Amino acid sequence: MTDQHSTAIEQAYLLIEAAQGHHDAARVEAADQQAIAHGWYDVRLLLHFARSLACLEAGLDDTEHVDAMLAAAVALDSPALLALALAVKAARRARTHRTSSDGDSASRLLVQAVGLLDHPADEPAVHRAAALIEVGCVAHVLGFWELAQEYYERTRQIMAGDTSPTARRQLRVVAINEVDLSLDWAAGLAEIGDWPTRTEEFADMTDAEWPPVWVVEFHGNRELLAAVTGLPADRSVPVDQRIATLSDAIRAARAGDAAHAAQLAEEATEEFPYELPTRVYLLQLALIAKRPGTNPTAIRYGDELARLRWNDRLDRMAAMRDAIAVERRRQEHERLSRDLVVDDLTGLANRRGYQAYLDSLGATIDHGSYAVMMIDVDHFKKVNDRFGHDIGDLVLIRLGHILAAQVRPADLAARLGGDEFVVILAEVLPGVPEARAGQILDAVRTHPWGEIAAGLTVSVSIGVHHGSRAELPALLSDADRSLYEAKHHGRGRVAVAAG
Incomplete structure (x- = not known):
């Protein structure tokens, strides 16, 4: 910070x-x-x-x-x-x-x-x-x-x-x-x-x-x-x-x-x-x-109500302790389950979470259009060599935040390893994947990286392809090839696979 x-x-x-x-x-x-x-x-x-x-x-x-x-x-x-x-x-x-x-x-x-x-x-x-x-x-x-x-x-x-x-x-x-x-x-x-x-x-x-x-x-x-x-x-x-x-x-x-x-x-x-x-x-x-002259029965009635309120408070306190214990067990179970599919560094899905997402899509009948973006940090090794691995980790964390802001609940943003990321967009209209990739490119380009380390600049290359859900395996490999094209032609750009 x-x-x-x-x-x-x-x-x-x-x-x-x-x-x-x-x-x-x-x-x-x-x-x-x-x-x-x-x-x-x-x-x-x-x-x-x-x-x-x-x-x-x-x-x-x-x-x-x-x-x-x-x-x-x-x-x-x-x-x-x-x-x-x-x-x-x-x-x-x-x-x-x-x-x-x-x-x-x-x-x-x-x-x-x-x-x-x-x-x-x-x-x-x-x-x-x-x-x-x-x-x-x-x-x-x-x-x-x-x-x-x-x-x-x-x-x-x-x-x-x-x-x-x-x-x-x-x-x-x-x-x-x-x-x-x-x-x-x-x-x-x-x-x-x-x-x-x-x-x-x-x-x-x-x-x-x-x-x-x-x-x-x-x-x-x-x-x-x-x-x-x-x-x-x-x-x-x-x-x-x-x-x-x-x-x-x-x-x-x-x-x-x-x-x-x-x-x-x-x-x-x-x-x-x-x-x-x-x-x-x-x-x-x-x-x-309780002033002198008040009916004693009325005073007793008030005293009994006070005791009932007190005992009710104690009962509710005990019930609250029980509820907290149950919630703690639930959250611990949820945390352990989440850790299996979430990348520790960025908070995005990890490779296991990415595979689980693909498996969930395979279990549904869906004829909608999907898009895949393969994303790589340009010259990331040089960032680590010049600024150190701690700064490199901060770059990946910030990039994770940028990608998370670009996906909906039905989409996926995942870190596959190192500086390699993937975004899958579900149910997208023509033109949206390219526009979304451009937004990611701009968000990375304009991000205040200098806050992390003086002189630090970061860019990414993005390969994009889109098609039907049934074509997802091919989309992934095509998007990966497009990523290579983006890097080959100067980096810091989007390359879209031919449809």
Whole structure:
């Protein structure tokens, strides 16, 4: 990855944070145009995330951007970014309590995201951290608090020692989310009468880099958590008066003063400066309901409902663990099966996958037109000799991305070995194979190879032939001969076999 690409990723994460209060649409658009120009699809995915968050802040539908994140993640074949996109989609489902027409509930999407994060991939740590954080957020919203805690801790572990601005921002998010989670958890216990206890407060991690609205929320939830867990009030850090009043109500309840607790809790029913965790809101209502004089049966009814909610949460947590275990086994089986037919370096089909594709075509009755392109990197040995094999591998990886972008699900792009590639186009109209080959040639010619190594230029030669499916064996050999012709006549060109 080039320094320019890394800087663009850093900028995208900055825009993601800014989207949660100070969205700059013009800067996002400018960054997107730069990402398009350089083919940085991971950056584009992150910018769609920023737009999604901005939509939420404005109360707008963000479906377009969430879908774009998923499409980009699939195209990139990035486990971390796909997990991020799935978790974002799950978060939207969790907040609307909707299940899509394809049956994907928030819990199901969360399970898929968790499975993807089990196998470390060669991806930037910040992408993985972003996915872990979003998974933690969704797990929290769905009541899987133990899971959320695990994923926030995993985020801290992978970012340990990273002093980059993005890492600092991500750890800020973890800090505020952990306080929010701990408060929700503690309030849930308090609601069933099992008041939790802490021996020390969360450390005040706020600094000048924190967005002001985050500072307000962090300090407010930190004060409420201290109240729920029996710690004394620390008013050295100012908190909103409504938060302070609710904290006093909770402390009164812990002390057994139901009347004072109810009075203060009711005084704090005005709109808060930020959205309180759900269980805190329920605890506040419970304190108001338990004022002296309330029918004891009504109080018992509320207590029983709270216990039922708690037990239901535990049951759902156990079911989620089981679902995750099943998903992990499924993904492991899928990964092993995929590894048999996928080229490790480029992500395209390997020779075994290529043969499997041909076998699948042979098992069908098909009279459509097919085209074959045999593709070879010009003077690839010289690239390896001059720049080294690591750069040569990067060339093959980039070429794999270019070819993958030119095929449809019914087509095939494969690396047969070395710098030899094949593309098979299914159900093509006359003129399409030649046009597609020209597009590949242009994409290779205009690709910013200098990002990989100064002075590096790359071209390919392409041999093309097309005909019916029954003629495929002959098409392959004819396309190979056309490739030889392209190289013989100067390379960096397309040669089409005579029909």
